[in-house]
Amino acid sequence: MIFSRELWIEIGHTVIANPLRTALTGLSVGLGIFILVVMQGLGFGLQNGVQQDFGDEASNSLWIRTNRTTLPFRGRQANRSIELRNADKEILTEKLFETPLHSARRMLWGSTIQAENEEGRFAVVGVNEDYDQLESIPLVSGRWLHQEDVAQSAKVCVIGQTIVDDLFKKKNPIGEYIRLRNVTFRVIGTFSRSGSRWTNSMALIPITTLQRVFEGADQVGRVIVSTGDRTVEEASAMASMADGALRTRHAVHPDDQRAVRVEDNNEEFAMYQRIFMGIRLFIWVIGGFTLFAGAIGVANIMSIVVKERTVEIGVRKALGATSSSIVILIVVEAIALTSISGILGMIAGVLTLEFVAPFAEHDYFSNPAVNLNVTITALGVLVLSGALSGLAPALRAVRIRPIEALRYE
Amino acid sequence: MLSLRSIEKSYPLAGGQLPVLKGIDLIIEQGEMVAIMGSSGSGKSTLLNVLGLLDNFDAGSYHLDDVDMSELSERQAARYRSRFLGFVFQSFNLIAFKSALENVALPLFYQKIPRRERQKRALAMLERMGIADRAHHLPSELSGGQKQRVAMARALITTPRVILADEPTGALDSVTSNEVMDVLREVNSTGITVIIVTHEADIAARCDRTIRLKDGRIIEDGNSSEVVEPTAHGISPIS
Ligand SMILES: Nc1ncnc2c1ncn2[C@@H]1O[C@H](COP(=O)(O)OP(=O)(O)OP(=O)(O)O)[C@@H](O)[C@H]1O
């Protein structure tokens, strides 16, 4: 019965014949969904933006760096240079704790890089093979550094998109030889992180190669270690462990903030998570109220509509309509009206986001995608409330005797 | 055959009950044309609504072709209304947003007759009523007489056994009233029972049999030419 063509023709008829009511229902549902979709989209965009800004680094890592001391300690002067060396990294990653990924990162700024015809100044960066994962850098072509490259101090490099564009133009750089600080390296891969010129201006080489070829020393620059699947608390404990160990090894005052620094991305990430939670909660609350208002609107209209149609219900009954056929008519009509308006609202919302997105691209706002699950749930809620709010007065109207309906004023 | 026995009905009233039908005994044979008369408030409409299964009753029995109507479920009552009964109201009760044609076709929707067939039969019925040219007009675009013709077409489209008309001419002028009566007479000539509630002696005079109600009782029942006689019973000429 619900799917009979006859019923739909009958419904189409009443829907078209009552434009004001149709428009009002459509508006309260469509607008509700529209607002919800746009709010969701904007919230999602905000979250996306913040996350992208943050997502340059994997969220579960510690960044360990050192600098000159600011406090004297154990008979040593302040302003003493503290350097992280191979031995430090080894102690951290092999003795102190378990870590699935770790890398050094030593940067040589303003390094001249020459290709066949072009040259430019970029950063040569010594890293371990895990670096790309710790920084989640997308590979474009070729391959990343392997463990063997690091073990053998191979003269290979993975270069960023800016270097590719500047030195190679349209040419494929893979397998080509370039000169980094006058030493020849083979290009094995290229990478690109959208929007980050800084990252894209780096030529990554094995840390061992950097130490041997360019410095003849064993500094590692920074040490990045993954905290694996540790909880925030466990990661925090790991960070203090690293911090304590380095301070002991290098005789750094416990209060010296600059000499040894261990940044825990987990904590930062947890903070962002809380912000996201806040944003999401906000969206839910707003969305909830919008839905609630929409549902009340629909319920109101439906109950008025059914009241208005009481005489018509009486007439239909006199003409042989059963109560159930009338209830089905009204409920299916309510469902059809609310779902069509809801879908229109959804489409309008999606189009608005599509239209707005290019204008709103910002560090903290990107890709305001529509959460389809949420939207469909919201639509479901509105359709259900439309159906229920049609059902209640329809049941009331058909329960009375036909003559009462006919006499209804 | 319609058969009423000791039908009683009262309406709930503040502080008690208002008896409206106080023991109606009535038999109407198939094919009769009957007028129900009586002063305002005498229970005419109530009686007609009971006959039409639009309203219930408190006591007594009502048989339609030997089927006890008080036993019917809601669904069965709807089926009886659909198959056996046709209604014509004083206020037409056309569905405002449906065209004349769609109004006439609607009862067939509830008999699950295909749309094409419905439309064809509805158009034929409008033709029979002489208003086929108004088929696609909305009720608001029709005159009172035209509306009542649409309403009659709608009542007749299912070829019911009984037409129940509550003051079908009450809202019409005398010329139009006569035309409506012409239609109802013609309908009756095809064997359909016609029961008309009316205030007007002229209308009753065009029926074969007239029943007069007073205070919820039948006080007269007979040949229209005898019952309607205005002087004998002091009927008010005002409707
Ligand atoms: N739904 C109702 N509730 C209470 N009382 C009612 C109801 N319908 C009718 N009545 C009362 O029942 C009595 C009979 O009403 P009914 O409509 O049958 O009279 P009638 O003979 O058709 O009158 P009229 O010629 O004015 O149409 C009247 O006194 C009326 O006030």
Ligand SMILES: [Mg+2]
């Ligand atoms: Mg009446």
